[in-house]
Amino acid sequence: MPYAHFTLAYWCVLVAALLPIACAGLAKYGMFGKPRREGGFDNANPRGWLARQTDWRARANAAQANSFEALPFFIGAVIIAHQLGAHQARLDILAFLFVVLRMMYIMMYVAGLPTVRTALWSLALLVNVGILFVGYR
Template structure:
């Protein structure tokens, strides 16, 4: 199926490319308008500010990093599946499932549900491998 000339799987690639930005926004939430001297977000030195964060803000930033790390394999798997002429419906369903699992992963990371998060991470990896070999 195509929307605006792109398959669902390609739309999923776009969504996944935006998820790290959502994680970054979450890590900074409530701190963007606060003055730096009061601990608010420091846009002059954002990485150092993020490195000083704790609890859910630090986990949201870590989820951002991990999402960036997962992107190349996902993009590659989707592109390779398309190039090899895989059944589009299967690629679309698996790509959508990958996005859902990765969004659950981010939520579990921020909520500090470590064991469940790791299980979802593993499932998403298996789905990504399935995309590659579909």
């Protein structure tokens, strides 16, 4: 029986899957202990509460949505690359680069730097396309 293990690319899938949760936590940061009547987090209506947020909290929530949107393509690309027998080191580097770019994207989104954010989004998309084709022969 062959020994199976998580590649770095698979670990990157896990990290990418956790990024939206980190964004949600960031949007809610510091508001858990604050009473609802004073604008604190409303766990009874979390989506409504998030919809009323402004500035960096609203941008963190938007980054959460975009992180969920980017996830299926990334997961699919990594799985397809593995199935096609991609060179593992190349795949690992590209998957790691994708996660780093997505983290930087989130930081720029929350910081309110749309031009840099869009450039990072575009680079991450290109890296993801590269992941998809890294095993193509």
